[in-house]
Amino acid sequence: MGNQAKLWRKYKIENNVLNRKVVFCPRCGEGYVMAEHPDRFYCGNCHFTKFKTGEKKE
Template sequence: MTKKKKPKNKSPSKKYAKYKLEGNSLIRAKTCPKCGSGIFLAEHKDRLHCGKCGYVQIKK
């Protein structure tokens, strides 16, 4: 019989990185218009992308 493989540990989500505090105001990252306010868009060099539904917004 083969040995059981140990499951790999998943890294925790970094939702705290999507918020920035400037002065007394809180600045949030863009959220997905299709999925709602809980899903953030990933920032790439030339676009914003939703990992859940695949929505893409091109930066200008």
């Protein structure tokens, strides 16, 4: 069982509206959640990488 996705942490209900805290893959479509790394988002299905923009923390 070890390392599961824990999808309940990736959604939040506010004012009876479901808000997603995840980024979906633009190539694969909704349902394919991209993994969040410190500097990028990564899709394990199609291997698409989207880099985060902004200042680097040192």
